[in-house]
Amino acid sequence: xxxxxxxxxxxxxxTVRLAVPLILCALAxxxxxxxxxxxxxxxxxxxxxxxxxxxxxxxxxxxxxGLAAAMLVSIAFALVHGFxxxxxxxxxxxxxxxLNVLAVGLTAVLAFAWFQEGGKTPAxxxxxxxxxxxxxxxxxxxxxxxxxxIYARLLSGHNALVYLTAALVPxxxxxxxxTRFGLRLRAVGENPHAVDTxxxxxxxxxxxxxxxxxxxxxxxxxxxxxAQSASFLREMTAGKGFLALAALIFGKWMPIPTLFACLLFxxxxxxxxxxxxxxxxxxxxxxxxxxxxxxxxxxxxxxxxFVGKAxxxxxxxxxxxxxx
Amino acid sequence: MKNTALAxxxxxxxxxxxxxxxxxxxxxxxxxxxxxxxxxQAAFEGAERFKRExxxxxxxxxxxxxxxxxxxxxxxxxxxxxxxxAVGFSNRAAVxxxxxxxxxxxxxxIDSVVDLPNVQSITFREHEGSFLVGMAAAMASKTAKVGFxxxxxxxxxxxxxxxxxxxxxxxxxxxxxxxxxxxxxPAAFADPTRGGELARGQFDRGVDVVYAAxxxxxxxxxxxxxxxxxxxIGVDSNQNHLHPGTMLTSMIKRVDVAVYxxxxxxxxxxxxxxxTSLGLKEEGVGYxxxxxxxxxxxxxxxRRINEARDAIIAGRLQVTDVTAQR
Numbered sequence: 198x199x200x201x202x203x204x205x206x207x208x209x210x211x212t213v214r215l216a217v218p219l220i221l222c223a224l225a226x227x228x229x230x231x232x233x234x235x236x237x238x239x240x241x242x243x244x245x246x247x248x249x250x251x252x253x254x255x256x257x258x259x260x261x262x263g264l265a266a267a268m269l270v271s272i273a274f275a276l277v278h279g280f281x282x283x284x285x286x287x288x289x290x291x292x293x294x295x296l297n298v299l300a301v302g303l304t305a306v307l308a309f310a311w312f313q314e315g316g317k318t319p320a321x322x323x324x325x326x327x328x329x330x331x332x333x334x335x336x337x338x339x340x341x342x343x344x345x346x347i348y349a350r351l352l353s354g355h356n357a358l359v360y361l362t363a364a365l366v367p368x369x370x371x372x373x374x375x376t377r378f379g380l381r382l383r384a385v386g387e388n389p390h391a392v393d394t395x396x397x398x399x400x401x402x403x404x405x406x407x408x409x410x411x412x413x414x415x416x417x418x419x420x421x422x423x424a425q426s427a428s429f430l431r432e433m434t435a436g437k438g439f440l441a442l443a444a445l446i447f448g449k450w451m452p453i454p455t456l457f458a459c460l461l462f463x464x465x466x467x468x469x470x471x472x473x474x475x476x477x478x479x480x481x482x483x484x485x486x487x488x489x490x491x492x493x494x495x496x497x498x499x500x501x502x503f504v505g506k507a508x509x510x511x512x513x514x515x516x517x518x519x520x521x
Numbered sequence: 522m523k524n525t526a527l528a529x530x531x532x533x534x535x536x537x538x539x540x541x542x543x544x545x546x547x548x549x550x551x552x553x554x555x556x557x558x559x560x561x562q563a564a565f566e567g568a569e570r571f572k573r574e575x576x577x578x579x580x581x582x583x584x585x586x587x588x589x590x591x592x593x594x595x596x597x598x599x600x601x602x603x604x605x606x607a608v609g610f611s612n613r614a615a616v617x618x619x620x621x622x623x624x625x626x627x628x629x630x631i632d633s634v635v636d637l638p639n640v641q642s643i644t645f646r647e648h649e650g651s652f653l654v655g656m657a658a659a660m661a662s663k664t665a666k667v668g669f670x671x672x673x674x675x676x677x678x679x680x681x682x683x684x685x686x687x688x689x690x691x692x693x694x695x696x697x698x699x700x701x702x703x704x705x706x707p708a709a710f711a712d713p714t715r716g717g718e719l720a721r722g723q724f725d726r727g728v729d730v731v732y733a734a735x736x737x738x739x740x741x742x743x744x745x746x747x748x749x750x751x752x753x754i755g756v757d758s759n760q761n762h763l764h765p766g767t768m769l770t771s772m773i774k775r776v777d778v779a780v781y782x783x784x785x786x787x788x789x790x791x792x793x794x795x796x797t798s799l800g801l802k803e804e805g806v807g808y809x810x811x812x813x814x815x816x817x818x819x820x821x822x823x824r825r826i827n828e829a830r831d832a833i834i835a836g837r838l839q840v841t842d843v844t845a846q847r
Binding site: 203204207208211214215314315316317320328329421425426427428430431433435466467470471473485486489 | 554555556557583674700701702704705708711712713714715717718719721722725726737740741744748763
């Protein structure tokens with residue numbers, strides 16, 4: 198019994214660790230898309246942030262300096278995106294894709310030039326990483342059956358960025374649905390003409406959304422390179438930005454459903470590592486290949502069948518011009 | 522017209538440029554890159570040693586995706602390399618095709634076998650080296666649970682896993698060996714995040730020594746072991762220096778020696794086609810003891826491992842080679 202609890206809790210803790218970059222990116226995408234900018238560049242911003250975090254954390258031996266650098270670099274990328282498709286009304290998807298390609302190439306080239314480790318950054322010492330934190334009273338409570346295990350292994354023992362992410366989800370929900378800025382943000386994604394008529398700058402609102410998107414992607418990048426791993430590696434985002442985008446659609450552009458979509462994807466990912474070689478009751482040992490396809494199968498099934506009709510913010514993807 | 526002339530000139534320059542390479546060897550690294558601190562890096566070090574000792578440059582290519590293999594090998598062959606060293610089992614099909622196209626060019630394939638008159642195939646008996654580190658793992662484990670994280674799920678990696686398991690069971694027949702494969706594509710050799718997550722999953726199941734045979738993915742496994750205060754075993758290169766105190770030992774596979782020998786034999790004219798297998802007997806595989814892990818390997822452990830090594834060399838102890846059974 199206790200072993201089963203331990204296994205379940207360990208699986209869920211793994212889910213949390215894997216979900217963090219997805220959640221941060223999905224929230225970033227939520228800001229951008231709610232304002233009417235399709236943000237396919239999440240992946241590139243996250244990758245650039247991961248590289249900036251690992252480099253600066255290595256030079257200054259500080260994880261927090263790395264985080265700040267990641268957010269700045271990622272915001273710079275977001276502003277380039279904004280400049281192309283808000284100021285100059287370029288195609289949002291093409292501009293986002295260009296950012297992704299740029300990030301892949303630029304990070305590898307700079308990493309090679311600066312560190313000569315073939316596109317990696319040097320391994321970070323513990324002091325330059327986000328290390329697991331222990332919540333208070335862990336030692337006392339961990340002896341309590343079930344609840345103690347849950348507290349000690351699932352709630353405690355994550356790094357600062359995990360707790361930051363947990364706090365950001367309700368914060369984003371509050372900002373988007375309970376503040377004046379949020380109302381305007383949603384309005385500009387649905388009907389920018391109405392917002393413009395009310396005397397509010399569409400471009401300014403969309404730029405603000407891009408700033409938020411950049412900052413969040415930067416945190417996601419820092420998490421990948423300075424919390425989850427201990428260095429930057431070429432293309433280490435491995436499609437997480439796109440998976441976050443899928444979660445955002447699956448979550449119908451709402452913060453809480455998006456959170457659960459991210460957790461579901463992460464759970465499937467965590468599960469596949471643990472099901473390998475384990476005999477399931479009634480089925481026996483499932484082939485590795487079938488288990489590894491699980492997250493993708495789940496994604497297709499859910500998006501095809503269960504999500505229902507997801508309608509995007511109406512003005513999403515359309516550059517705004519006053520004349521039309 | 523002017524453009525055509527320019528283009529022709531450019532093309533001529535491209536053809537003429539590699540003239541220096543007439544006698545230079547070439548090496549092609551696999552996915553994971555030459556700085557993976559593991560398999561490819563061992564090959565890189567062999568090539569560097571050749572350059573240092575002979576003063577001769579070598580051509581190199583690092584592929585970024587599997588579609589580039591054939592083209593890359595063909596390019597190296599066309600430029601007249603003295604020998605094209607293709608590092609990694611995934612190059613088997615590409616070497617087979619290109620070696621037929623260039624019957625006068627020498628090819629050395631590492632980790633797989635192509636039976637052609639101009640191909641030298643070098644394989645390693647990784648199961649023998651893995652057996653020894655499996656013994657080390659079992660003797661160091663306090664929980665009687667040891668783990669294995671493989672890269673891509675292929676017979677070659679299963680060979681590591683089986684040898685490791687047999688070595689662990691040789692010490693303690695009741696021991697639990699928990700195995701994970703990272704993926705089913707070559708990208709599984711370059712995914713440290715997933716490697717770390719798989720290792721953590723094993724630690725939660727009670728594993729306290731983990732062996733990674735997964736190229737750059739292993740870096741994530743070792744980091745996770747360090748973070749969780751467990752022991753890890755490196756692979757291919759001597760990886761003991763990565764995390765002193767965490768790395769119990771490394772299963773060394775002398776890819777560097779294989780690459781060096783291929784290059785210098787081609788230079789000396791003693792290069793021969795055919796298949797060679799390197800194991801404990803030829804010192805092609807082994808386990809690493811140095812200042813970084815001296816404190817972790819006790820004299821008793823070392824004695825028992827060396828006994829087993831001698832028994833394997835003498836043929837008194839058999840280690841299963843899963844790739845030979847098919």
